[in-house]
Amino acid sequence: MIVAKRKPIDEIKEMLKPYQKILVLGCGSCVAICMAGGEKEAGLLATELAMAFELDKTPKQIDNLTILRQCDKEYIEEVKDKLKGYDAILSIACGVGVQYTAEALGGEKILLPGLNTTFLGATVEAGTWAERCRACGDCVLAEYGGVCPITMCSKSLMNGPCGGHEKGKCEVDRNRDCGWVLIYERLKKLNKLELLTAIHKPKNYGAVKRPDKIVHEAYQTPQITQIKEAK
Amino acid sequence: MEFEPKILAFCCQFCAYSAADLAGSMRLQYPPNVRIIRLLCTGKVDPLHLLKAFQEGWDGVFVAGCLEGECHFLQGNLHAKQWVNYVKKLLKEIKIEPERLEMFNMSAAMGTRFADTVREMTERVRKLGPSPLNSHRVTENTEK
Ligand code: SF4
Numbered sequence: 591m592i593v594a595k596r597k598p599i600d601e602i603k604e605m606l607k608p609y610q611k612i613l614v615l616g617c618g619s620c621v622a623i624c625m626a627g628g629e630k631e632a633g634l635l636a637t638e639l640a641m642a643f644e645l646d647k648t649p650k651q652i653d654n655l656t657i658l659r660q661c662d663k664e665y666i667e668e669v670k671d672k673l674k675g676y677d678a679i680l681s682i683a684c685g686v687g688v689q690y691t692a693e694a695l696g697g698e699k700i701l702l703p704g705l706n707t708t709f710l711g712a713t714v715e716a717g718t719w720a721e722r723c724r725a726c727g728d729c730v731l732a733e734y735g736g737v738c739p740i741t742m743c744s745k746s747l748m749n750g751p752c753g754g755h756e757k758g759k760c761e762v763d764r765n766r767d768c769g770w771v772l773i774y775e776r777l778k779k780l781n782k783l784e785l786l787t788a789i790h791k792p793k794n795y796g797a798v799k800r801p802d803k804i805v806h807e808a809y810q811t812p813q814i815t816q817i818k819e820a821k
Numbered sequence: 822m823e824f825e826p827k828i829l830a831f832c833c834q835f836c837a838y839s840a841a842d843l844a845g846s847m848r849l850q851y852p853p854n855v856r857i858i859r860l861l862c863t864g865k866v867d868p869l870h871l872l873k874a875f876q877e878g879w880d881g882v883f884v885a886g887c888l889e890g891e892c893h894f895l896q897g898n899l900h901a902k903q904w905v906n907y908v909k910k911l912l913k914e915i916k917i918e919p920e921r922l923e924m925f926n927m928s929a930a931m932g933t934r935f936a937d938t939v940r941e942m943t944e945r946v947r948k949l950g951p952s953p954l955n956s957h958r959v960t961e962n963t964e965k
């Protein structure tokens with residue numbers, strides 16, 4: 591899932607200053623799971639902001655609403671009319687959701703980001719999320735026992751450790767596990783240490799065109815439009 | 822006139838709520854500033870309830886649950902403690918004193934502890950003065 595965290599309250603307040611009628615728009619998927627932008631967080635943030643502006647003697651109307659996803663038109667469509675009445679919408683979805691809600695509203699509404707979108711990760715324990723993938727577009731997990739060297743090694747080294755690790759911790763940050771120790775341990779467990787002898791060519795970082803776009807094969811043929819025309 | 826704080830208490834029915842009852846039976850004196858909301862377990866406390874209580878104008882809020890390790894739902898009181906600490910951070914961010922919110926633990930047999938808790942919170946909040954939101958609202962009204 592996409593993991594994000596709330597921006598500092600003062601930064602959010604500064605963005606909202608020029609507006610009077612504000613909607614905090616939550617997203618019920620990724621960011622709800624990482625407890626940054628779901629229904630509960632939308633309620634909390636709206637309440638906190640309302641109090642903060644009242645204390646500053648510049649009270650504002652701050653409502654909140656949460657939809658299932660902000661990266662799918664259908665869900666935005668359903669609440670389009672409600673969104674229209676606001677001076678600004680503070681979206682607490684990931685960066686995709688903020689942009690896509692603005693697009694779905696025809697680019698006519700001010701959409702502001704309430705979160706900092708941070709990484710692609712997993713819930714490692716209740717309330718803790720950790721990065722696992724950089725979306726490189728050319729997955730090499732098979733060659734590293736299922737531990738991503740790009741993500742888990744601070745230097746994204748592809749051919750073994752830099753040598754700076756100490757007691758399994760990375761030299762860049764001693765609180766972090768060394769990605770290459772993780773790879774080694776995993777390969778050992780899997781009885782696949784021989785994979786370490788392979789020499790990997792430099793990683794092709796051009797595998798993803800930025801910004802990229804994917805069209806599913808089933809949707810590449812123009813048949814659907816033809817049926818429509820025939821009606 | 823001395824400021825009389827308004828205190829809201831979220832009490833677990835198995836412990837603090839019963840302790841409050843016991844305090845009554847024991848005819849213990851404690852400040853009449855507190856209003857109690859009974860919960861099945863403090864694990865039911867939502868951060869939004871706590872924050873909204875301040876928005877509604879309560880000067881102080883406390884959550885009282887079973888002793889640690891004795892929650893009838895195992896960890897409800899520990900979750901409540903986490904949320905209380907989190908909401909304290911939110912309050913601090915917007916310059917409302919986090920001391921206005923607190924978590925307490927007690928058993929149903931601790932009528933005296935309940936009375937002491939109410940006294941402690943009332944005194945603490947009295948020293949802090951009215952909630953910044955309230956003082957602001959009051960001045961606004963008098964200006965009119
Ligand atoms: S908008 Fe972002 S956070 Fe929400 S579902 Fe889509 S990808 Fe996940």
Ligand code: SF4
Binds near residue numbers: 724726728730740
């Ligand atoms: S190699 Fe790493 S960054 Fe690339 S897709 Fe696989 S897990 Fe993600």
Ligand code: FES
Binds near residue numbers: 861862898
């Ligand atoms: S049952 Fe009392 S706090 Fe959970």
